[in-house]
Amino acid sequence: MRGTVLYGPRDIRFEDREDPRIEKPTDAIIRIAATCVCGSDLWPYRGIQKIAQPTPMGHEYCGVVEEVGSAVKTVKPGQFIIGSFCISDNTCPNCRNGYQSGCQNLEFMTRAQAPMLRVPLADGTLVATTEMPSDQIIPSLLAVSDVFGTAWFAADAANVKPGATAVVVGDGAVGLLGVLSAKLMGAERIIAMSRQEKRQKLAKEYGATDIVTERGEEGIARIKDLTSGIGADSVLECVGTEESMMQAIQSTRPGGSIGYVGVPHGMRLDVWPVFFKLVHLHGGPAPVRRYLVDLIKLVLDRKAEPGKVFDLVLPLEQVAEGYRAMDERRAIKTLLRP
Numbered sequence: 001m002r003g004t005v006l007y008g009p010r011d012i013r014f015e016d017r018e019d020p021r022i023e024k025p026t027d028a029i030i031r032i033a034a035t036c037v038c039g040s041d042l043w044p045y046r047g048i049q050k051i052a053q054p055t056p057m058g059h060e061y062c063g064v065v066e067e068v069g070s071a072v073k074t075v076k077p078g079q080f081i082i083g084s085f086c087i088s089d090n091t092c093p094n095c096r097n098g099y100q101s102g103c104q105n106l107e108f109m110t111r112a113q114a115p116m117l118r119v120p121l122a123d124g125t126l127v128a129t130t131e132m133p134s135d136q137i138i139p140s141l142l143a144v145s146d147v148f149g150t151a152w153f154a155a156d157a158a159n160v161k162p163g164a165t166a167v168v169v170g171d172g173a174v175g176l177l178g179v180l181s182a183k184l185m186g187a188e189r190i191i192a193m194s195r196q197e198k199r200q201k202l203a204k205e206y207g208a209t210d211i212v213t214e215r216g217e218e219g220i221a222r223i224k225d226l227t228s229g230i231g232a233d234s235v236l237e238c239v240g241t242e243e244s245m246m247q248a249i250q251s252t253r254p255g256g257s258i259g260y261v262g263v264p265h266g267m268r269l270d271v272w273p274v275f276f277k278l279v280h281l282h283g284g285p286a287p288v289r290r291y292l293v294d295l296i297k298l299v300l301d302r303k304a305e306p307g308k309v310f311d312l313v314l315p316l317e318q319v320a321e322g323y324r325a326m327d328e329r330r331a332i333k334t335l336l337r338p
């Protein structure tokens, strides 16, 4: 088969790779229905995160089980599955506490931007649907694998409650789905921080009540204006820079909560100004496995359409253009079809 490999900054190739095969009895082999490019893939793509050698890419996936190892019990060939980007056993103490992204046997998925994929710890990582989904709903199911699951965790970690005010920092796909997650959790006022018209429009479709285009001190002042002068109950940080984190901290009311899911880059958190803000901070790689069953149900019941964030669909072999379009912010998120 051919798959996606990153060789260096802005050098994505779609080239021959070995077919995946069962290596351990707990593995499954998946025929990918759809995969996509993640905002976090752009860090190594831009050379900000160094890679030591050519690296197979992709960690968001859904598709049909082709083969399973002898120890796999919960999924079988022919079933449609969605899996988390974190590979987990779902049985260790951390998994049982709902933190599968802190699993004692944690691995991070790679190699998913390919037609076939090996998933280790299949029982702990994958969830099968009861029926074969229609082609048209596949983008929304794919979104559950990471981008929607991560956004949901951001809202959950930010303790969004019915009637709450929420601020979303970041208008990438995770931020936009953070708006949707906050809406579904019952937030009454949802303030999206975005400067791009296309993204503002989708944020409003997903439930944003206010758009703030300003950043820094001006952005904080606008948030305070909209929240009785104190800041929001819940703030979702969906970027991962020091600037966005400080934006989030300054936008939260005393006693409020921040869910941060942007993979941190170049961030040095100075605790001194944070100390006096009296905020809760909770974040990290999302334990998507905790939410998979519920989020799949929301999608299949047509109560959420997270797949709207995919505004560019390409055949998998054009993956390099998919990266370029996101790098240049021409696309919010690229979906790839083998």
Ligand SMILES: [Zn+2]
Residues within 6 Å of the ligand: 088, 089, 090, 091, 092, 093, 094, 095, 096, 100, 102, 103, 104, 105
């Ligand atoms: Zn575990």
